[in-house]
Amino acid sequence: MNNLNDLIRIWCLLLILVACNQDDNMDGIPDDATVPCVINSVSVIEPHKVNTRATIGEGDSIGVFLTDDVATNGAGSTRKYSDRNNCKYTKVTGKWTPIDDENTVSLAEGVYANLWAIYPYHADKENGLDYTDRTAIPLKSRLYSAAKDLCYGKGTGVTDETSFAQPAGSKVPVDISFLNMDHAYSWVVFRINRHLYTKEAKLSKVKVSNVLTYTTLDITNGTYAGNASTPEPGIAEKVDETIPELETDYVEVGFLIVPCTLGSIGTILGVADCSMKVDLTVDGDVYTLGIPRSKLSQLEAGKKYLIEITVQGAHGIVIAPDGVSTIDWPAPTTASGDLIGEATIHTNSVLNCFWS
Numbered sequence: 001m002n003n004l005n006d007l008i009r010i011w012c013l014l015l016i017l018v019a020c021n022q023d024d025n026m027d028g029i030p031d032d033a034t035v036p037c038v039i040n041s042v043s044v045i046e047p048h049k050v051n052t053r054a055t056i057g058e059g060d061s062i063g064v065f066l067t068d069d070v071a072t073n074g075a076g077s078t079r080k081y082s083d084r085n086n087c088k089y090t091k092v093t094g095k096w097t098p099i100d101d102e103n104t105v106s107l108a109e110g111v112y113a114n115l116w117a118i119y120p121y122h123a124d125k126e127n128g129l130d131y132t133d134r135t136a137i138p139l140k141s142r143l144y145s146a147a148k149d150l151c152y153g154k155g156t157g158v159t160d161e162t163s164f165a166q167p168a169g170s171k172v173p174v175d176i177s178f179l180n181m182d183h184a185y186s187w188v189v190f191r192i193n194r195h196l197y198t199k200e201a202k203l204s205k206v207k208v209s210n211v212l213t214y215t216t217l218d219i220t221n222g223t224y225a226g227n228a229s230t231p232e233p234g235i236a237e238k239v240d241e242t243i244p245e246l247e248t249d250y251v252e253v254g255f256l257i258v259p260c261t262l263g264s265i266g267t268i269l270g271v272a273d274c275s276m277k278v279d280l281t282v283d284g285d286v287y288t289l290g291i292p293r294s295k296l297s298q299l300e301a302g303k304k305y306l307i308e309i310t311v312q313g314a315h316g317i318v319i320a321p322d323g324v325s326t327i328d329w330p331a332p333t334t335a336s337g338d339l340i341g342e343a344t345i346h347t348n349s350v351l352n353c354f355w356s
Contacts, residue, residue, distance in 0.1 A: 034106035035166045037115075038173040039064070039089055039096035044119060044151040044181045061090040061121035062178065064155075065134040065219070066105050069112040069163045079111050085132040088121055107166040107174055114163060115155030116219050117178040120147055136216040136225070139184055141208075143237040144254030152219040153181030184217055185256040186299035190278065193250040194243045194311040201243035201311065205281035206253050209234035210274075211299070212260035222301075229260045234277070243282070243311060250308075259301040264293055282311055 042056055066084040073080055087103040089096045098104040107113060122131040129138040142148060154162055155176040164174055188208070194201050213235060215226040241251045262275035268290025275293035279286055289309065299305065 034108045035171055035173055036098070036104050036106045037164065038175050039177070040175040041177040041179060042091075042096065042117070042119065042181070043179050044153075044183070056091065056119070058091055058093070060119070061088055061099075062096070063087065063118045063121045063131065064089055064105050065116045065118075066113050067134070069114050072112040072163050077111075079108070081108075081111065081113050085134065086118075086122075086124055090121075107164055109166045109168050112163045112165045114220075115176055117153060117155065117181065118219065119151045119178075119181055120149075122150070134220055135218040137184070137219055139215055139217055139224075139258045141185075141211060141213045141235045141255065141257045143235075143239075144187065144189075144256050148256055149187075150184045151181040152184055152217070153178045154220075182222065183302045186259050186301055187254060187304040188257050188299065189252050189254040189304065189306050191250045191252050191306060191308045192243055192280070192311065193247055193308075194245070195247050196313045197243075197311050198313060199283050201245075202283050203239055203241040203243055203251065203253070203280060204284070205236065205238050205279075206255075207234055207236040207277075207279040208255060208257070209277040209279070210262060210265045211235065211276065212258040215258050224259060226258075227260050229262045229275075231265050231277075236279075257299055259299050261298045262293060262296060265290075278307075278309070280309070280311070287311065 039062075042062055044056070063086040064084070065086065066081060068081040068083075070080075084105050087105050088099045089103070090099055091097075105115070116134055118131070118137060122129075124130070124132050129140070131137060137150070137152070139150065155164070155178055156162055157164065157177075158175060164176060166174060190206060192203065210229050210231045211234065212226060212229050213233065215224050217224055235255060235257070237253075237255070239253055241253065243251050264273050264275060265277060266272075266274065268274045268277055269288060271290040271292055273293045274290035275296050276291040278289045278291065280289075281287075291307065296305070296307075
């Protein structure tokens with residue numbers, strides 16, 4: 001009886017090994033028929049002039065995604081790639097290198113694939129969010145951080161091709177670049193100064209309401225799952241800043257916000273048809289401001305919005321009185337950045353915004 005049980009165990013083990021082997025080769029392409037591709041260059045579209053992100057450097061990482069190019073290979077092809085998701089490549093001594101064999105992306109002769117990447121690299125299950133699905137990369141509105149400023153783009157070759165296969169009879173790795181990757185978020189910066197305000201001016205919290213706090217992005221086509229703002233819960237972030245005494249000086253607090261259309265949330269402290277509500281906690285007191293929808297009706301990906309706010313002793317907080325302006329970025333052929341523009345939000349008069 002014991003011998004029979006042993007035979008059953010051995011048979012089950014053999015079945016498991018066969019199943020694992022089939023899973024490893026489920027794409028119909030043997031491992032020895034592939035060649036690791038080479039990531040040649042990575043770059044992002046950077047905001048021009050103001051607070052630009054540092055150039056991608058040593059130790060930075062990207063997540064690489066590969067999928068079978070069904071349109072080129074044909075839906076009925078028996079040789080096709082299994083999806084590769086969020087494979088980590090790190091820049092080491094000037095070269096983009098996979099962190100291990102499991103993260104290596106390879107190509108086979110005559111079988112075409114498409115590649116995408118995200119930067120900076122986010123771990124597969126970072127903070128409970130799943131970054132392994134290229135069609136549903138999570139985006140969460142939050143305080144600005146270069147590490148969270150997610151960019152994405154499609155792999156291109158030396159002649160701008162976007163479909164890749166290993167050349168017949170060649171073991172020379174295919175060069176693939178991820179150039180001018182797009183910013184997934186909009187960047188909203190609150191520039192805060194003070195006027196006739198005599199207390200310490202300790203800024204401890206900023207809350208932005210009536211924005212989209214979470215959605216997912218399909219990096220293969222740039223489509224967002226959601227695009228409409230919601231009044232609550234908003235984004236509330238603790239900060240530790242002191243607003244300078246000189247009126248000409250200021251402190252900046254930036255947010256990465258999911259792109260969205262800003263709906264009306266009604267009247268806020270006498271300001272009608274507001275699209276965004278801002279609460280500043282200064283010296284323990286909460287000041288509230290409504291931004292008119294006529295001044296700001298949407299937040300677009302790859303745009304930076306500068307909102308200038310003055311804390312006043314007698315009037316709570318107001319938006320600076322210099323009108324509305326949009327500054328176009330230089331053309332990509334003449335500058336490092338090619339974002340659409342920078343929007344600075346002002347009004348022409350004090351907005352009667354008092355203590356909340």
